[in-house]
Amino acid sequence: MRAWLVLVLVCLGLMLARPAAAEYAALPGGSFTSVLPADGKLAPAQVAPFRMRTELVTNGEFLAFVKAHPEWQRDKVASILADARYLTHWEDSGTLGDGARSRQPVTRISWFAAQAYCESEHARLPSWYEWEFAAAADATRPDARKDAAWRESILSWYGRPSSTALPQVGGVANVYGVRDMNGLVWEWVDDFNALMVASDSRQQGDPDLLKFCGAGALSMQEKENYAVLMRIAMLSALKAADTTNNMGFRCAKSK
Amino acid sequence: MKRLLLLVAGLLLAGSVWAASPLPGDSIYHLPLQLTMQNGQQQWLSARRGRAQLVTMFYTHCQMVCPMIIDSLRLTRNALEPSVRGQVDLLAVSFDPVHDDVATLRAYAEKRRLDPPIWTLARAEPAQVRQLSGVLGLQYRQLPDGEFNHSSELILLDVDGRIAARTTVIGKLDPAFVKTVSEVVSRP
Numbered sequence: 030m031r032a033w034l035v036l037v038l039v040c041l042g043l044m045l046a047r048p049a050a051a052e053y054a055a056l057p058g059g060s061f062t063s064v065l066p067a068d069g070k071l072a073p074a075q076v077a078p079f080r081m082r083t084e085l086v087t088n089g090e091f092l093a094f095v096k097a098h099p100e101w102q103r104d105k106v107a108s109i110l111a112d113a114r115y116l117t118h119w120e121d122s123g124t125l126g127d128g129a130r131s132r133q134p135v136t137r138i139s140w141f142a143a144q145a146y147c148e149s150e151h152a153r154l155p156s157w158y159e160w161e162f163a164a165a166a167d168a169t170r171p172d173a174r175k176d177a178a179w180r181e182s183i184l185s186w187y188g189r190p191s192s193t194a195l196p197q198v199g200g201v202a203n204v205y206g207v208r209d210m211n212g213l214v215w216e217w218v219d220d221f222n223a224l225m226v227a228s229d230s231r232q233q234g235d236p237d238l239l240k241f242c243g244a245g246a247l248s249m250q251e252k253e254n255y256a257v258l259m260r261i262a263m264l265s266a267l268k269a270a271d272t273t274n275n276m277g278f279r280c281a282k283s284k
Numbered sequence: 285m286k287r288l289l290l291l292v293a294g295l296l297l298a299g300s301v302w303a304a305s306p307l308p309g310d311s312i313y314h315l316p317l318q319l320t321m322q323n324g325q326q327q328w329l330s331a332r333r334g335r336a337q338l339v340t341m342f343y344t345h346c347q348m349v350c351p352m353i354i355d356s357l358r359l360t361r362n363a364l365e366p367s368v369r370g371q372v373d374l375l376a377v378s379f380d381p382v383h384d385d386v387a388t389l390r391a392y393a394e395k396r397r398l399d400p401p402i403w404t405l406a407r408a409e410p411a412q413v414r415q416l417s418g419v420l421g422l423q424y425r426q427l428p429d430g431e432f433n434h435s436s437e438l439i440l441l442d443v444d445g446r447i448a449a450r451t452t453v454i455g456k457l458d459p460a461f462v463k464t465v466s467e468v469v470s471r472p
Contacts, residue, residue: 067428108309109419140418222417223425269418
């Protein structure tokens with residue numbers, strides 16, 4: 030009996046000592062009109078039910094990750110997996126310092142590093158369609174995109190000077206309980222390098238045109254959705270090892 | 285027998301000396317990626333260190349561009365001086381691991397006469413295919429009908445897995461690329 034009590038106390042102690050596990054919210058998915066039609070023309074995206082991390086990954090969480098996985102510290106990582114700017118706003122490879130607050134979203138992070146982090150949470154990066162699906166919701170509606178005032182409010186973020194310090198995570202939750210989808214940082218998605226491939230490259234006959242060419246893939250049906258189009262342009266311009274001042278990430282899980 | 289043992293010991297030693305020289309930071313062999321080749325055997329991507337590679341990504345049921353990518357790889361290798369040619373391996377990894385299993389890759393290799401050990405056709409798990417495209421700087425996207433859009437490029441890796449050159453010229457020879465391959469491979 031006493032042994033049993035000790036065991037419970039030890040387990041309780043372990044649970045309390047560990048940082049709170051990240052929260053994931055369930056999203057229903059479904060047929061979804063994306064700015065990026067599935068076939069490059071009109072076909073809606075099909076999104077399977079999935080779960081999305083309610084908050085962006087923070088500096089504090091990423092610090093715990095690199096302590097557990099030293100190969101991802103900024104002085105150890107191979108340059109093919111993260112460029113020279115990776116985590117340079119931290120004081121050193123194992124200290125946040127004054128330039129990076131624990132509850133700010135982590136930025137200056139490469140796609141490879143973001144993937145490795147999500148794997149440590151038994152998760153993965155969201156696909157573009159999952160991200161766009163989650164970002165279409167506001168606090169009361171699953172799809173607020175037809176609301177011009179809402180679109181305008183999102184767009185205003187893009188005009189904010191990037192020199193100001195990043196706010197902390199924990200903004201207003203959308204209807205699914207997911208926070209900060211818009212208005213805090215850019216976010217990596219798993220298929221970031223799949224977004225600007227022309228949908229008709231197989232039909233092009235001229236060998237010189239066989240390399241991918243981007244513009245054809247975006248739907249002009251959704252042309253009012255500048256904010257989302259900008260996200261796609263940004264992601265398409267990046268390579269997997271790139272890091273930027275405002276690019277962070279969150280993770281997702283299949284249902 | 286003793287001679288054989290010596291030989292084995294020598295090979296092991298040579299192997300460990302090779303492994304001991306650190307991998308450059310910009311080598312794609314930092315990616316812990318396991319390939320499954322057309323003969324069914326598995327190989328770490330980093331096991332290809334030590335020989336130059338011409339690399340591309342493709343998928344077997346692609347009708348139009350992919351046969352031309354494979355042709356371009358062959359053309360490029362054949363355009364090299366024989367002494368250089370012998371130092372270059374060819375690697376084509378599928379965008380489509382769901383359809384391109386070992387049997388499909390092997391049948392494709394036989395049909396198109398893509399013979400080992402010069403040619404390696406390979407698949408990897410889906411998440412790893414995306415990672416490989418990431419280090420190679422290639423883009424791809426699956427369409428609802430099962431086809432893929434993808435960038436079509438030939439990429440030269442030096443002996444340490446660094447990207448030394450690339451070309452988007454597909455379907456005909458790119459003389460500038462051939463010249464660079466010769467230079468990089470002949471470098472002492």
